[in-house]
Amino acid sequence: MAVRDFEAAARATLDPVHADFIAGGAHDEITVRANEAAFRRLRLLPRVLRGSAERELGVELPGARARMPVLLSPTAFHRLLVPEGEVAAARAAASAGALMIASMASTVAIGEVAEAARKAAPDGEQPALWFQLYIQPDLEITEALVRRAADAGCQALVVTVDSPVHGTHERNRRNGFHDLPPGLRCENLVDLRDGESGHVRQIVMSPEISWTQVDWLRRITDLPVLLKGVLHPEDARLAVRHGVDGLLLSNHGGRQLDTVPATLELLPEIAAAVGGRIPVILDGGVRRGTDVVKALALGASAVGIGRPVMWALADGGEAGVGRLLELLRDEVDDALALCGATGVRDVGPELVRPPAPPG
Numbered sequence: 191m192a193v194r195d196f197e198a199a200a201r202a203t204l205d206p207v208h209a210d211f212i213a214g215g216a217h218d219e220i221t222v223r224a225n226e227a228a229f230r231r232l233r234l235l236p237r238v239l240r241g242s243a244e245r246e247l248g249v250e251l252p253g254a255r256a257r258m259p260v261l262l263s264p265t266a267f268h269r270l271l272v273p274e275g276e277v278a279a280a281r282a283a284a285s286a287g288a289l290m291i292a293s294m295a296s297t298v299a300i301g302e303v304a305e306a307a308r309k310a311a312p313d314g315e316q317p318a319l320w321f322q323l324y325i326q327p328d329l330e331i332t333e334a335l336v337r338r339a340a341d342a343g344c345q346a347l348v349v350t351v352d353s354p355v356h357g358t359h360e361r362n363r364r365n366g367f368h369d370l371p372p373g374l375r376c377e378n379l380v381d382l383r384d385g386e387s388g389h390v391r392q393i394v395m396s397p398e399i400s401w402t403q404v405d406w407l408r409r410i411t412d413l414p415v416l417l418k419g420v421l422h423p424e425d426a427r428l429a430v431r432h433g434v435d436g437l438l439l440s441n442h443g444g445r446q447l448d449t450v451p452a453t454l455e456l457l458p459e460i461a462a463a464v465g466g467r468i469p470v471i472l473d474g475g476v477r478r479g480t481d482v483v484k485a486l487a488l489g490a491s492a493v494g495i496g497r498p499v500m501w502a503l504a505d506g507g508e509a510g511v512g513r514l515l516e517l518l519r520d521e522v523d524d525a526l527a528l529c530g531a532t533g534v535r536d537v538g539p540e541l542v543r544p545p546a547p548p549g
C-alpha cells in the first residue's frame with residue numbers, strides 16, 4: 191500500500207460530499223495539483239558508500255521532540271469521518287511519535303485530544319502536540335483559546351495567517367456543504383461566545399489581522415509561536431524580526447489563494463530568507479518518503495501532511511492513521527538509506543537536482 195492508496199480506500203465508503211471537502215481546493219485547484227507536481231519534477235542524486243546501519247529520524251522542534259520528521263498538519267472536522275474524530279488521529283500520532291497540530295476547528299475539545307495522546311504515548315514519552323489558531327478579531331476569545339491550548343499541555347501555537355477570508359471551494363458550493371451535520375460542533379469554541387455555541391460560524395476570519403496581533407500573542411503566552419501560511423520571503427524575514435519561533439511554509443494545500451506556487455518551489459528562497467534562525471516546516475503534496483527527503487534537502491526541518499491523514503482516518507480510524515505513519519516512516523528510512531544519509535540531519539542540497547529541460 192502507498193500513501194495515495196488511502197484515498198481510493200476511503201472513497202469506497204465515504205460520503206462523496208465529504209470526499210470533496212477533503213480533496214478540494216480553491217477555484218481551479220491549480221495550486222493543489224502544483225504541490226504534488228513539484229515533488230515529481232525534482233530529482234534525487236544519492237551518495238554511496240557512506241551510510242550507517244540505522245538512520246536517525248528524530249527531530250527537535252519548538253517545544254517538542256518527535257520520532258519522525260513527518261507531522262500531522264492541522265485539519266478540521268475529524269468526526270465527519272469517524273466517531274472518535276481527533277482522538278483517533280491523536281492516538282495514532284502519539285504511538286508513532288509523530289507531532290500532531292490539532293486544528294482550532296476540531297470536533298473534539300483540545301483537552302480531550304491531549305489526554306488521548308498522553309494515554310497512547312509510550313511510557314515516559316511526552317506526546318508532541320501543537321495547537322493551530324486563527325486569531326479572532328475578538329482578542330478575549332483568542333486569549334481564551336490560547337488558555338485552553340496551554341492548559342491542555344500543547345507545546346506551541348501555530349497561527350494560520352493565509353486566511354484573512356475563507357478560500358472559495360467550488361466543490362463545497364456545488365454540494366451545498368457549508369455546515370457540520372447535527373450533533374457535531376467545533377468543541378474548542380463551546381462556551382466562548384453567546385449564541386450558537388460551537389457553531390462553525392463562530393470561527394471568524396479577520397481580514398484586518400496584522401503583525402500587531404502576532405506581537406500581542408507573543409506577549410500573552412510563553413508558548414512558542416509559529417506562523418503557518420507565510421509564502422513571501424519578505425514576510426519570512428519579517429517573521430524572524432518579530433521573534434516568531436518557526437514557519438510552516440504552506441499554501442493550505444491549495445485551499446486558500448489559487449495559483450500560488452507549490453511550496454516546494456518556494457522552499458529554497460524561504461530557507462535562505464530565514465537563514466537557519468528558525469525552523470521551516472513544509473506542507474503541501476507530500477506523498478512519499480522521497481518527497482520528505484527532497485524537502486529536507488532544500489532546507490525544511492520537517493514536513494506536514496494534511497489530506498493523507500483524512501483519507502487514512504476515513505479508511506481505518508486510529509489503525510488507518512497508524513498504518514499511514516508507519517508506511518511513511520519506513521519510506522523515509524529507505525529513502526535516506528538509498529541516499530547514503532545517516533539521518534534527517536545528514537541531508538543537504540547536494541542530494542537534489544532539478545530535472546533536465548524537456549526536449
Ligand code: FNR
Binds near residue numbers: 225266496498
Ligand atoms: C486543511 N488545512 C487546514 N489548515 C489550518 O491551518 N487549519 C485547518 O483547520 C485546516 N483544515 C483543513 C481541512 C482539510 C480537509 C484539509 C485538506 C486541509 C490545511 C492543512 O493544514 C495543510 O496545510 C494542507 O492540507 C497540506 O497539504 P496536503 O498534505 O493536503 O497536500
